[in-house]
Amino acid sequence: MDLFTIADIIGICAFALAGFLVGVRKELDILGICIAAFLTALGGGIIRDTIVQTTPFAFREIYPFICIVSVIVLAIALKVHQRQNLDQNRLFIVADSIGLVAFSITGTLIALENNLNIFGVIFLAFLTATGGGIVRDALVNEIPFVLNADFYGSVAIITAMLILLADMLGVLDHTAIFIIGTLCLALRLFAYFRG
């Protein structure tokens, strides 16, 4: 299992937990809570893959499904829904930020593979990272958080632009991606905890 898959798994789990918490807060029933968890974690990727005309990753690989089911079972077992402000917990923020950056990187790389232009690259990175949360918030009738909290979506855009730059300079390899990912993660955490 490579480093990127690990980051992807951390992201899926964090996003699923975020969705679970929104479902609980909105007093959805158990099916509604599960839908919120699945949509948040996988919605962005499903829309992205549909746009670039491939079978959604989550419909081919089984590990995202297993991660999310595990998160839901654990969250219920640990009565996570009775705790206050879990979504401001430090560990949660770090996991969520890893997901944000990992998902932005996937979206960017898939856009580059499909030879999209600069707008397509940024759009796909942004959509992969925030699309699940946007769909979830639209369904429960909240204005998507990303429309009001700029230094979340901006991280996705910055990540996409740095990778695009590395690609143009011809230096896009695993090391470059790792460095860009670390930088953007640091930027996000710095902005969150200082701002």
Add this chain to the structure above:
Amino acid sequence: MDLFTIADIIGICAFALAGFLVGVRKELDILGICIAAFLTALGGGIIRDTIVQTTPFAFREIYPFICIVSVIVLAIALKVHQRQNLDQNRLFIVADSIGLVAFSITGTLIALENNLNIFGVIFLAFLTATGGGIVRDALVNEIPFVLNADFYGSVAIITAMLILLADMLGVLDHTAIFIIGTLCLALRLFAYFRG
């Protein structure tokens, strides 16, 4: 015309009527009411076909279009919009439940044809059956009913899992689908009228 097409037509008509009634209740103008009827009946299938990369069924076959136009014309002629609680009428509930099960079966079979994994199969069945209603509710700013009324969406998931089981056991044929469909329909009606 086979049994399945009949079930599909009953479902399309029931869903179109459900959409029509939501449009009336939300005081949309006539175009808005038509959009609500069309989206409810066809939205799930259009999204499903887009995800599996085929031309939407409703854009190839003409009978869904004719069904929905007929429902709208009849509903206006019969002044259906002036009646109270039509969406709790027994006949409407039965027709809507037939649609729910028929649409779940279509979604499952299309997912199996496309070799999706278990999550993909459940997702597609659920989306086909409830996607139109979810999009409609999101547009008129209601929390989609399926997020709060678990034994509607659950029927789609159970239908998908039973068909998946029959497929794994190698016994998936027309008879098996008919038996599963009848069972799930009974389950839904029992839950509705007893619960």
Add this chain to the structure above:
Amino acid sequence: MDLFTIADIIGICAFALAGFLVGVRKELDILGICIAAFLTALGGGIIRDTIVQTTPFAFREIYPFICIVSVIVLAIALKVHQRQNLDQNRLFIVADSIGLVAFSITGTLIALENNLNIFGVIFLAFLTATGGGIVRDALVNEIPFVLNADFYGSVAIITAMLILLADMLGVLDHTAIFIIGTLCLALRLFAYFRG
């Protein structure tokens, strides 16, 4: 640059400005305002291209991106957001109506190329012209204007039906499209300023 591209550019700019104004009115932050502008201008086309399984136009051609960025920069420089009722300005209405008709024509032609049936043609024309605004309004929790303002969406449907008629009669060429477009634009402006 042909006449059609000019109409397309006018439409993109008008739609981007409409999105910008909604973002300002809803008090979104700068990123949210940009998303509203981009979604309004390009959302319909991206969904349309996804349904007919081609790479979205806006991900291949760069001019829509440049148009929208220019609109946003100009709108900020000219402090457009401080003016009252700009979206009822005559020039804005004319530009928006050109966009409505131009986008309807594109949607119709793409549907015809893909051999969709009459419902598919009308759906795609309507979606191309109004889809961006619908998604934007759904996100900011307003009932999409098109559900309540019938002589906007209706223009898209009439445009589609006239082009479809011309196609059936075997007279669909550049001249016919230009005449139909001019007629529908006149119809929209007449309805707006007289009604």
